[in-house]
Amino acid sequence: MTERVVVVGGDAAGMSAASQAKRLRGDGLEVIALERGRHVSYSACGIPYWIGGDVASVDDLVARTPEQHRANGIDLRMRSEAVGLDLDRREVEVRDHGAGRTYRLGFDDLVLATGARPRRPDVPGIDAAGVFGVQTLDDGEDALDALEHDPRRAVVVGGGYIGIEMAEAMVNRGLTVTVVTRSAEPMATLDPDMGRQVHEAMEAMGIDVRTSASIEGVALGEDGRARAVLTDTGELPADLVVLGTGVSPETALAARAGLPLGRWGGLVTDLQMRVFDAPGVWAAGDCVESIDLVSGNRVHVALGTHANKQGRVLGTNLGGGYATFPGVVGTAVSRVCDLEIARTGLRERDCEAVGFRYLTVRVDSTNRAGYLPGAAPVTVKLVVEQRSGRLLGGQIVGRDGSAKRVDVLAVALWNRMTVEEIVSLDLGYAPPFSPVWDPVLIAARKAADLVRAG
Amino acid sequence: MTERVVVVGGDAAGMSAASQAKRLRGDGLEVIALERGRHVSYSACGIPYWIGGDVASVDDLVARTPEQHRANGIDLRMRSEAVGLDLDRREVEVRDHGAGRTYRLGFDDLVLATGARPRRPDVPGIDAAGVFGVQTLDDGEDALDALEHDPRRAVVVGGGYIGIEMAEAMVNRGLTVTVVTRSAEPMATLDPDMGRQVHEAMEAMGIDVRTSASIEGVALGEDGRARAVLTDTGELPADLVVLGTGVSPETALAARAGLPLGRWGGLVTDLQMRVFDAPGVWAAGDCVESIDLVSGNRVHVALGTHANKQGRVLGTNLGGGYATFPGVVGTAVSRVCDLEIARTGLRERDCEAVGFRYLTVRVDSTNRAGYLPGAAPVTVKLVVEQRSGRLLGGQIVGRDGSAKRVDVLAVALWNRMTVEEIVSLDLGYAPPFSPVWDPVLIAARKAADLVRAG
Numbered sequence: 006m007t008e009r010v011v012v013v014g015g016d017a018a019g020m021s022a023a024s025q026a027k028r029l030r031g032d033g034l035e036v037i038a039l040e041r042g043r044h045v046s047y048s049a050c051g052i053p054y055w056i057g058g059d060v061a062s063v064d065d066l067v068a069r070t071p072e073q074h075r076a077n078g079i080d081l082r083m084r085s086e087a088v089g090l091d092l093d094r095r096e097v098e099v100r101d102h103g104a105g106r107t108y109r110l111g112f113d114d115l116v117l118a119t120g121a122r123p124r125r126p127d128v129p130g131i132d133a134a135g136v137f138g139v140q141t142l143d144d145g146e147d148a149l150d151a152l153e154h155d156p157r158r159a160v161v162v163g164g165g166y167i168g169i170e171m172a173e174a175m176v177n178r179g180l181t182v183t184v185v186t187r188s189a190e191p192m193a194t195l196d197p198d199m200g201r202q203v204h205e206a207m208e209a210m211g212i213d214v215r216t217s218a219s220i221e222g223v224a225l226g227e228d229g230r231a232r233a234v235l236t237d238t239g240e241l242p243a244d245l246v247v248l249g250t251g252v253s254p255e256t257a258l259a260a261r262a263g264l265p266l267g268r269w270g271g272l273v274t275d276l277q278m279r280v281f282d283a284p285g286v287w288a289a290g291d292c293v294e295s296i297d298l299v300s301g302n303r304v305h306v307a308l309g310t311h312a313n314k315q316g317r318v319l320g321t322n323l324g325g326g327y328a329t330f331p332g333v334v335g336t337a338v339s340r341v342c343d344l345e346i347a348r349t350g351l352r353e354r355d356c357e358a359v360g361f362r363y364l365t366v367r368v369d370s371t372n373r374a375g376y377l378p379g380a381a382p383v384t385v386k387l388v389v390e391q392r393s394g395r396l397l398g399g400q401i402v403g404r405d406g407s408a409k410r411v412d413v414l415a416v417a418l419w420n421r422m423t424v425e426e427i428v429s430l431d432l433g434y435a436p437p438f439s440p441v442w443d444p445v446l447i448a449a450r451k452a453a454d455l456v457r458a459g
Numbered sequence: 460m461t462e463r464v465v466v467v468g469g470d471a472a473g474m475s476a477a478s479q480a481k482r483l484r485g486d487g488l489e490v491i492a493l494e495r496g497r498h499v500s501y502s503a504c505g506i507p508y509w510i511g512g513d514v515a516s517v518d519d520l521v522a523r524t525p526e527q528h529r530a531n532g533i534d535l536r537m538r539s540e541a542v543g544l545d546l547d548r549r550e551v552e553v554r555d556h557g558a559g560r561t562y563r564l565g566f567d568d569l570v571l572a573t574g575a576r577p578r579r580p581d582v583p584g585i586d587a588a589g590v591f592g593v594q595t596l597d598d599g600e601d602a603l604d605a606l607e608h609d610p611r612r613a614v615v616v617g618g619g620y621i622g623i624e625m626a627e628a629m630v631n632r633g634l635t636v637t638v639v640t641r642s643a644e645p646m647a648t649l650d651p652d653m654g655r656q657v658h659e660a661m662e663a664m665g666i667d668v669r670t671s672a673s674i675e676g677v678a679l680g681e682d683g684r685a686r687a688v689l690t691d692t693g694e695l696p697a698d699l700v701v702l703g704t705g706v707s708p709e710t711a712l713a714a715r716a717g718l719p720l721g722r723w724g725g726l727v728t729d730l731q732m733r734v735f736d737a738p739g740v741w742a743a744g745d746c747v748e749s750i751d752l753v754s755g756n757r758v759h760v761a762l763g764t765h766a767n768k769q770g771r772v773l774g775t776n777l778g779g780g781y782a783t784f785p786g787v788v789g790t791a792v793s794r795v796c797d798l799e800i801a802r803t804g805l806r807e808r809d810c811e812a813v814g815f816r817y818l819t820v821r822v823d824s825t826n827r828a829g830y831l832p833g834a835a836p837v838t839v840k841l842v843v844e845q846r847s848g849r850l851l852g853g854q855i856v857g858r859d860g861s862a863k864r865v866d867v868l869a870v871a872l873w874n875r876m877t878v879e880e881i882v883s884l885d886l887g888y889a890p891p892f893s894p895v896w897d898p899v900l901i902a903a904r905k906a907a908d909l910v911r912a913g
Contacts, residue, residue, distance in 0.1 A: 050828075059832055409863060429768070438863055
C-alpha cells in the first residue's frame with residue numbers, strides 16, 4: 006500500500022529529504038511538499054552575492070526548480086503554508102495563498118523542514134517597511150527592489166557573517182554603510198582578539214563600525230518607512246535597514262502541535278533525524294538542534310551544508326535505508342572585505358560556559374612560502390584543553406588560501422586529536438601553498454610546548 | 460662534561476636538529492655541523508621558482524645564513540665534506556675543500572643528514588656538462604649559468620613534479636621544452652586517469668610531452684657538452700638537459716661505515732630518529748626511510764616538510780626532551796601549468812603491491828559555488844578498501860583552491876577513517892570556497908554508496 010509523506014518546507018533540507026526518499030521508494034511513497042514562498046531548493050548563502058551584483062539572476066541561486074522536482078514524482082505545492090498540525094489525526098492544515106483557500110491533508114509520515122527566521126530585536130519600528138531580513142529569496146527580492154530607489158545610506162544591525170557580507174555588498178553598490186553590533190568586535194563567532202582584524206578590514210573598506218552598541222528602535226518617516234536606527238549612543242540615518250542579527254529555529258507550528266523543543270527553540274531528533282517521542286515525525290535543517298561533538302551539548306547551527314546533509318540522511322532513512330547525522334563541530338568560513346575568516350570548535354567563552362580549562366596560542370604566518378610573490382599574512386589561533394592537550398577549537402583570519410585550512414582542525418576535532426598529534430600530521434607542502442611548516446602546524450607546535458610546560 | 464655532536468649535512472634536517480639540540484642543551488653540548496656545499500638551511504623546493512624568475516635572488520631561498528647559525532653557538536664548517544666514518548673510534552674524516560686538507564673529528568653523537576641525490580639513468584653521456592640536477596642551490600646556480608648562454612631547447616628527463624615545475628620555469632624563460640617520461644602519463648605519483656589531466660595542461664602551455672619513452676643516452680657535441688637526448692623513439696635536440704627523475708637517499712658514507720640500509724637505500728631509525736643498532740647515531744631528512752602509516756611499510760619520501768619535522772624531533776631528543784616522528788601518509792601538493800595537483804595515501808598500483816582489495820571513485824565538481832564568477836573544475840579521486848570502506852588514498856586535480864583540500868584526506872587517513880565517516884565531516888562551507896557539498900564529501904558519499912552496495 007502506498008504511504009504518504011508530507012514535507013513542510015521546500016528549501017535545502019526538505020527537498021533533499023523528499024528527493025532521496027522518493028528515489029529510494031519510488032511509487033511506494035507518495036511525497037507531497039509544501040512551500041509557503043515562491044522558490045524552492047535555493048542557496049540562501051548566495052543572497053549577499055546576488056545583492057552585491059556578483060550573481061546576475063535569482064535563477065542562478067536555484068539548484069532545482071519546482072518543475073524538476075515534479076518531474077521526479079514529487080507533488081510540490083508552492084505558496085502553500087502549513088498553518089496547523091494535528092498529530093493525533095495525522096493531518097496538516099494547509100493555507101493555499103495562491104488560491105486563497107485552506108484545506109486538510111492526511112499523512113503517514115511528516116517531515117518538518119521549516120527553517121529559521123531572522124531574530125528581530127524587540128524594539129519599536131523593527132517591523133516597518135524598509136527593514137529587511139536576508140533569509141529567503143523573497144527577502145532578497147524585497148531588498149533588491151528597495152535598492153532600485155537609490156538609497157544612499159544603509160544600516161546593518163548585527164555584525165555576524167551575513168551582516169558583514171551584506172554590508173560589503175551594499176558598499177559595492179555605492180551606499181554609505183554602518184554596521185551596529187552589540188559585541189565588542191564584529192564577527193562574534195570569533196574571539197575578540199581575532200574579530201579585531203575583521204573590524205580593521207571593514208573600516209579599511211569604508212564601513213562605519215559601531216561596536217558594543219544596542220538598538221533602541223527604528224524611527225519612521227512620514228511615509229511609514231524606516232528613516233533611522235536609534236541606538237544607545239545616538240541616531241543613525243538609514244534609507245535601508247538590514248537585519249543581520251542571526252536566526253532562530255522556525256518552530257512555531259511544531260510548538261503549537263505540542264512537539265517539545267530544545268534549549269535553543271529547535272526540534273530535537275535522534276541520529277536518523279526522527280523527532281524524539283513523536284512516531285512518524287521527522288525534522289531536518291535550520292529548524293533542528295544538533296549535537297556539538299566537542300562539548301557534547303545541543304547547539305543550533307543554521308547552515309546550508311548541514312541542512313543538505315541532514316535532509317539526505319532523513320530521506321535515506323525514510324526511504325528504507327540507513328544513515329546518521331552524528332553532529333557538528335561548529336565549522337564556518339566566510340570571505341568578507343578581502344579577508345578569509347574561519348572558525349571551528351569552541352571559543353574561549355564557550356570553554357568557560359562548558360567547563361573546559363583551556364589555554365590558547367596565536368601565531369602569525371603566511372599563506373605560502375615567504376619568498377614567493379604574493380605571500381600574505383595568516384593568523385591562526387588554537388584553543389586547547391590544559392593537561393590533555395586536546396584541541397577544542399581553532400580560528401583563522403588571513404588572505405587567499407587561509408579559510409579552508411580550518412578543515413584540518415575540523416577533522417582533528419572530529420577525531421579528538423591532541424595538539425601533540427596534530428604537529429606530526431602529514432599536510433600538503435609546496436611553496437605556492439604553505440611555508441615549510443604549515444601555519445596550522447606552527448600553532449599546534451607552540452600549543453604542544455605550552456601543554457608540556459604545564 | 461661537555462659532549463660533542465657532529466652533524467653531517469647542513470640543510471633542513473641537519474640544521475633543524477643542530478639548532479633544536481643547541482637550544483635545549485646550550486653550553487652542555489658542542490655542536491659541529493659539516494656542509495660540503497656553499498649554502499645551508501635553504502628551500503630546495505624553491506629552486507624551480509628561482510630558475511623561473513619568480514624568486515629574484517638565491518638569498519631569498521636561504522632560511523638562515525651560516526652567520527646566524529654561528530651566532531646561535533653552532534660551529535658550522537662550510538665546504539666541509541664527511542668522507543669517512545669510523546663508528547668504533549667515534550671519528551669522522553672531514554675533507555675541507557676550501558683549505559684543501561683532510562682531518563679527523565671525534566664525536567659522542569653523530570647526526571646523519573646527508574640528504575638525497577638525483578637518480579641518474581644509467582646511460583652513456585648522463586654525466587656530461589649541460590646535464591643538471593635540481594637538488595641543491597649549487598645545482599640551481601649551475602643551471603642558471605647555463606641559461607645565461609641563451610639556450611633554445613631544453614629536455615627534461617622525468618615527468619614528476621620537479622620535472623614539470625622545471626619544464627614550466629623554462630617555458631616561462633622562452634625555451635622550447637620537451638619532457639620525456641617512462642610512465643604512461645606524467646605525474647606518476649597520481650594514477651594515470653588523473654595524470655592525464657596534467658598531460659593536457661602541459662600540452663596546453665606548449666610543452667612537448669613524450670610518455671612511455673625510455674632514455675638510451677645523451678649525445679655530446681664536439682665541445683663535450685650535451686647536445687641531444689637519445690630515446691627509444693629518436694633523438695631530441697637539447698641545449699640543456701634537466702634531470703627530474705626523482706632522488707635516492709644519499710647514504711654512501713653510512714653504507715661504507717657498515718650501517719644497515721632499508722629497502723629503498725635509506726637509513727632506518729626508531730621513532731625518535733635514532734639509527735637502529737647504532738648507539739649514538741641519529742639520522743633525519745631525505746637520507747632516511749619513514750613508516751607509511753597506511754600500508755605499514757617503510758617508504759622513502761624526500762620532502763622539506765618531513766626533513767624539518769624529523770630534524771626538530773631528532774634535536775629535541777638529542778637535547779634531552781622527548782618527541783617522535785610517527786610516519787607519513789604520503790601527502791604531496793604542487794602547482795604546475797595552472798593546475799593544482801594533490802595526492803595522499805595509496806594509488807591503485809600501491810594497493811595491488813600491498814594486497815589491499817580496493818574500489819575507486821572519481822567525481823567532477825567545482826572549487827566554489829557554481830553560480831559564482833570564477834567557479835572552476837576540480838576532480839577528486841578516492842581509493843577505498845572494499846568491505847571496510849576505509850580510505851586508502853586520494854588524488855585531486857583542479858584550479859585555485861583545489862590542492863590543499865587533500866589535507867582533509869590526509870587527516871582522515873591518519874585517523875583511519877572510513878568514507879562513511881568522512882561523509883559526515885563538518886567542513887567549512889561558504890559560496891566562495893565550496894559548493895554546498897564539498898567536492899571531497901561528494902566523492903566520499905559516492906564511495907560509501909559503492910561500499911554499501913558491496
